[in-house]
Every structure is written in C-alpha cells, then in structure tokens.
Amino acid sequence: MPSQTTHARPGRVLAGFAAFIVALVVLLFAGSQWGSAQLTPKLGLDLEGxxxxxxxxxxxxxxxxxxxxxxxxxxxxxxxxxxxxxxxxxxxxxxxxxxxxxxxxxxxxxxxxxxxxxxSQLQFRPVLVVQPVGGLTPAPTETPTGTPTGGATPTDGSTASPTEAATPAASPTTNSGPVPEGFAAEATETAEPTPEPTATEPVAPAPTGEPTSATDPAWITDELIAEFESLTCTGGDDTTTEQDPDTAVVACRDTGTEKYILGPVVVDGSGIADASAGYQAGPTGQPTNTVEIALELTGDAREAYGQISTEMVQLPAPRNQLAAVLDQQVIVAPFFQSAILDGRASITGAFTLEEAQTLAQQLKFGALPISxxxxxxxxxSPLLGGEQLRLGLVAGMIGMLLVFVYSLFQYRVLGFVTIASLILAGIIVYLVVTILGWRYNYRLDLAGITGLIVAVGITADSFIVFFERIRDEVRDGRTVRSAVDAGWERASRTILAGDAVTLLAAGTLYALASSNVRGFAFTLGLTTIIDLIIVFFFTKPMMQWLVRKPFFGEGHPWSGLNPQLLEARNPKYAGRGRVRGPILEGAR
The missing domain is CATH 3.30.70.3400 (Alpha-Beta Plaits)
Known part of the structure; x- marks a missing residue:
C-alpha cells in the first residue's frame, strides 16, 4: 500500500517551490541593481565574440x-x-x-x-601547517631531541614506512600501511598514525621572534593565520596575485581537500633537470609494483635540496613535508625519509601510474621559467552570430509547442500540468543560467543551447512516465486519488534511474570533452537536476492537490483520468492473450 502521508500537505510544498523561484528572481534583480549582474545570460565566444x-x-x-x-x-x-x-x-x-x-x-x-x-614557475616550500578542508592539523612547534628512530605520517591521509624520520614528542604505536608520498631511496614497512583533526580546533597562536630558517614556525603571523582561515579552496580564492618567494604564504591542494601554510621558497623549480614516472626497481633491478616519480636536480638546486632535506628529516609531521607549488596550488607534499644529498629523489605514494605520469609532467614542465x-x-566577431542564436531559439520553441500539443491531445486537461511544469522549468533554467553568468562568469554558447533543447524531451519524458503510471493504476481499479500515490511510488524510481544515467553521461562528457562540447554537457546536467526539482516539488504535489478537486478526483471525461475512457482507448494486457477492459461489440 502506498504511504498515506505522500499527499498530506501538497499546498506547503507548492508554496515552498514558489518561494524558491521568488528568491531566485529577487537575487537576480538585487544583483542587477546593486551589483554587476545583468538580466540576460552571458553569451559565449561563438555567439558574442x-x-x-x-x-x-x-x-x-x-x-x-x-x-x-x-x-x-x-x-x-x-x-x-x-x-x-x-x-x-x-x-x-x-x-x-x-x-x-x-x-x-x-x-x-x-x-x-x-x-x-x-x-608558471614551480616552487618548493616547506609545510608549516596543513588543514583538511573542514578540520585542522597544526604543525608542532617543538623540535624533538635524540636520535630519530620512527616514522611520521603526512597529513594527506597516506601512511608511511620511513627509514630516517623524526619521532614526535609523543610516540604512538606504529602500524603497517601502504607506502605514501615521500622522498626516499627506498621505503620500509611501518608508519605512525596522525590523530584525526577536528573542525573546531583553532590554529596555534603565531610564534614570536624572527624566523631562523624556512621551516621555522615564526613565519606564521596573525595576518597569515587570518588569511589561512578565510581560505575556502572552492574556486573562489584569489589565485591571480603572484606570491612573494621570500615569505610564508597560504595555498590549497589542487584537489581542494587540504590547505596549507607554507614557508619561503627553498628550492626553485628550475633546478629540476628531469622528472619521470614508472615502477620502482627492486634490489635485483627488476621492477616492483610500487609506482614512483624520479626527480633529478642539478646545479645549485642539488645543494639547496640536500641542505633542506637534512634539516626537515629531523622535524615532526607535518613540518617534514616539502610542498611542490604550481600556480599557488600544492600538487604534491611528500615527507622526507632521508636526506637527499646527490640530487636524485624518489616520490612514492598511493597513486596509479597514470597519476604519477601526470604529476611528473607537472614537475618537469612546470619548472620551466616560461612567461x-x-x-x-x-x-x-562572433563565430556564428545572432542568426544561429535566433534559429536555435526558434528550434527550442518549436519543440516546446510540439510537446504542448501532444500533452493536450494525449492527456486533455491534465496536459496543462505538463505545460505548466515545462514553463516553470524554463523560467528556472533562465534564472539559474543568468545567475551563474553573474557569479561564476558562465557563458551560454550554441552547444549549451543545444543541451537545453535536448533537455525539453528529457523533462517531458518524466511527466509522461508519471502520468502513465497513474493511468495504469486507474485501469487496475484504484480511485484517482489513490492512483496518484501508487503511480508516484513506481514512477519516481524510474524517473530517478533515468535522470541518474543522464547525469552520469553529462558528467563524463564534461570531464573528458573539449570546451565546445562541455557547454552541451553542462546545460544537459543542469537541466536534468532542474527536471528532478520540478517533478518532485511541483508536478507531484500539483497532482496531489488537483485530485482533491471533483473534476479530476471523480474522473471527468475531459480530465484525462476517466476510468471508462482509459479502458476503452487502451485496454490493459493481462497475459496469455487476454486484456482487461471493454471488448469489441460482437466479440466473445
């Protein structure tokens, strides 16, 4: 039996949906009055020039x-x-x-x-503080004493087995784990876990005094802490201002999962003579299953690298990590297992060969001082121009009108629910695309318009699935009101599955395609999400509200839900050559 709570308060859902649209309109209008927003979508290179x-x-x-x-x-x-x-x-x-x-x-x-x-100069900077986005792991400020005997785990989640690393002040029990990102000639088998950070743990107060080395926490000032705490790593941070190589800075991981306070540049990326990826060789010279990135440094970089690795290998985590920074993003932050004195380093970690090859390319060519x-x-001028835009819009309008005509022919008055749903979907798409142009500089090109046109059919398909399930339940003898609930329970699964496949295809296309096709993929995915919003928060509650009215609830012949007309026009197949519904006159 369907849940009796599914149609308890459709009016509230419709009111909330109306409030959502009003909020979008107010946001756009306010942006146009007091901000830089415009009331029409921004156009792409092919349409605007x-x-x-x-x-x-x-x-x-x-x-x-x-x-x-x-x-x-x-x-x-x-x-x-x-x-x-x-x-x-x-x-x-x-x-x-x-x-x-x-x-x-x-x-x-x-x-x-x-x-x-x-x-695009590559820089190597020591890590002073690292914080997973949403939590914090501050760098310890005390320097351990004694002979290093254990390992340290970097805060990016990998575990390690260093042969020469500093033991933190408190030495937890070691655990086995896979080889992480790290500089080493070879790796062994144990690692020390890092305590799980919490989102409420504050950044350590700024140390006092002048810094004595690039790894000194005294580089952390109150201003740097404030900048670090405001860093979101969501794409809205300032990445256009060139950073001073002689002072501490903040940076995000290229994956957006971590943010860092980094010391001054200790090695210039131009000192990398070569970087290559492959499988690490074993003691006998045969390749192992461990993927590594081999770095070769030359000139002054070799000496500087040897000095900083000798210093950092004795420091506790995460201050024994050296971050490679490209375009103000940390592309890798391995820790030292031993001092690197010959200019040949190896980075190993939990990455695939393809990922290692990409990283090696960034290290090798990001180090080139090319401006x-x-x-x-x-x-x-526009590559296509206004005529193509006009024709694209005309094609979309023709498609919408054909869907309107089909809906009225197939579903009679019920077809107006489809028409209203499509109109509201178009309004929301227009508002969202315009707001994205204002806030994120999204530009609508002809490929994007094509995605919007294709989405008309996808959106209409959701309504057809829902309405046909309702009609099937009516043919089975349910009342119209109960048929809406029973039909929704079955149709919603189909709608979700279909839209999930479309979203997966759009996401894959967006990730792999060129910039022209990405516009199509983006609008296809956007309209699919809006389709789900319309179906769940307008079409469904609207149907639940309408069937309370006698015209629909009692199955008026023009409602599109009349049981007698449904059986006569489309008898339901009952199996073994039988159908349920009126039979033709004269038949037995």
Missing part, C-alpha cells in the same frame, strides 16, 4: 627553442588559468609550434590577462 590574444614564449637562460611537449604543457596551464574565474568557454590552441592563441568571450579583466601571461609576451591583441 570576444578577445584573441596571441602569446609568444619568453625563454630564460640558454634556452633558444621551446619543445612541442613544453608548449602543450603551457597550453594546458593557460587553459586552466583562463577558466579560473568560471566556466568561460575560452579556447586555447597552439600556433606554428611556438605561439599560443587564447580566445576568450567578451573583454577579459586585466588581472586575468596578466595571470595568463605569467610564468609569455603579448604579440597581438584583437577583437574577434
């Missing part, structure tokens, strides 16, 4: 040519920077094996242009 920047690399040192793989890496970094302020739909390509062409909708702010051209000078800066 924009700015094209042609960048030429500037090489330092004795470099005279840029390699193709270096240029590809720089293109990927610039693409991430161009979209750092939101889903802009920027296009970044290479030209002539040397230049990089950046096409962005509208006129990019000066800080975005500066960030695109800025050198870009602006060769040309031009305004470009």
């Amino acid at each position: 924009g700015t094209q920047l042609v960048l030429t690399p500037v090489l330092s040192g004795q470099e005279t040519e840029i390699q193709e793989e270096q240029l590809d890496q720089a293109r990927d970094i610039i693409s991430q920077r161009a979209d750092a302020g939101g889903i802009t739909g920027a296009e970044v390509t290479t030209q002539g094996g040397r230049n990089i062409v950046v096409s962005m909708p509208g006129v990019p702010p000066q800080e975005v242009e500066d960030a695109i051209r800025r050198s 870009f000078e602006l060769e040309t800066r031009d305004q470009i």
